[in-house]
Amino acid sequence: MKPAHPGRGPLTGLRVLDIATIVAAPSTAALLADYGAEVLKVELPSGDGSRNFAPHKDGKALWWKVTNRNKKLVSLDLRKPEGVALLKQLLPRFDILIENFRPGTLDRWGLDRDTLWALQPRLVILRATAFGQDGPYRDRPGFARIFEAMGGLTYITGDAEGQPMHAGYPIGDSIGGLFGAVGVLAALCKRMSDPHAPGEEIDLSLTEAMLKLMEFLPAKYDLLGESHGRSGNTSQYAAPTGVFRTRDGQWVSLSGSVDALFAANCCAIGREDLIADPRFSNNVGRCGHADELNVLFGQWFAQHDLHEILRRFEQHGGTLAPIYSAQQIVEDPQMKARGFLREVPDADFGSVRMPDVVPRFRNDPGSVYSAGGAIGQDNDEVFGEWLGLTAADCGALRDKGVI
Secondary structure, three states: OOOOOOOOOOOOOOEEEEOOOOOHHHHHHHHHHHOOOEEEEEEOOOOOHHHHOOOEEOOEEHHHHHHOOOEEEEEOOOOOHHHHHHHHHHHHHOOEEEEOOOOOHHHHOOOOHHHHHHHOOOOEEEEEEOOOOOOOOOOOOOOHHHHHHHOOOOOOOOOOOOOOOOOOOOHHHHHHHHHHHHHHHHHHHHHHHOOOOOOEEEEEEHHHHHHHHHOOHHHHHHHHOOOOOOOOOOOOOOOOOEEEEOOOOOEEEEOOOOHHHHHHHHHHOOOHHHOOOHHHOOHHHHHHOHHHHHHHHHHHHHOOOHHHHHHHHHHHOOOEEEOOOHHHHHHOHHHHHHOOEEEEEEOOOEEEEEEOOOOOOOOOOOOOOOOOOOOOOOHHHHHHHHOOOOHHHHHHHHHOOOO
């Protein structure tokens, strides 16, 4: 059994029913749990699909451990009438329902919006899908790479003459999870300010969430007639910028668009003469000579080791960062000083290291207190203690594949 909910964080007292699958929408529930909400995760008795996602240790999915942190876990097959009946009994206890089934799926199971609000009139319902609840694509399935591809991110990522590229991580799921949490919190603000406010239904298109990050791409197309293209590691709005290899085989990322930072970067590499060069007097001019500047900085980086580069840029207030591997992140003094990577209790491995709560609250901090656990590990508590089912009742439901 997982540790009891610690009862701390700004969302303490809030209850979330997470019936979503895979990563994006469950990430929303995890963020709310970080801030103190009590989250009940519902998955099929056969297990959520993300339990099959690599990497694994001893057959246990590490991704599951993090995305389903701080949650109670029950198994329940909502495709069966008995499963729906149990969910209806649970629902009045909750403030928020999070789901990511294709539009109309819950309706077919007897869990349409009116039914949900009849059971809990102030319920906030978050519906996360690939393209939203309406439109010609509403019934299409979706995963992170679809959101990234059709939301514009993939097209602008990669070398200018190369193919579009995805990141090596499903950033589309993470972004969707963040927008889901923002939407839920906005709905809760309304509910808290108005005790008579009805429930809310939130339509989260994960592709639209991805496009929201692109911000100016549609404006650039409309007003300039240009589709924002790829430029590799070189910025299209600042210079010099890029990813550069050091003499000792490490990598650094250089940035800085304002004049003062350009001057600091020049001082760091001993090229104060560049500051007075009229070609580089402002960011527009520097962008026009980006290739030349990037060559100059790249040559200097190639002649120096990482520790000396970092020392000089820190000394002069330059804008440069080492590009970290996971090992370097774990070993970084700033991460250690802040205690951001926490050893979270876990039934399988004793503990699992994972990021702590972001952002931090001084007076009422949230916490990460347990890793995602086993299928149905809290069935006895939820179905027995909460709903009053006997051991025989649970056994019969288990035999029928309901739980």
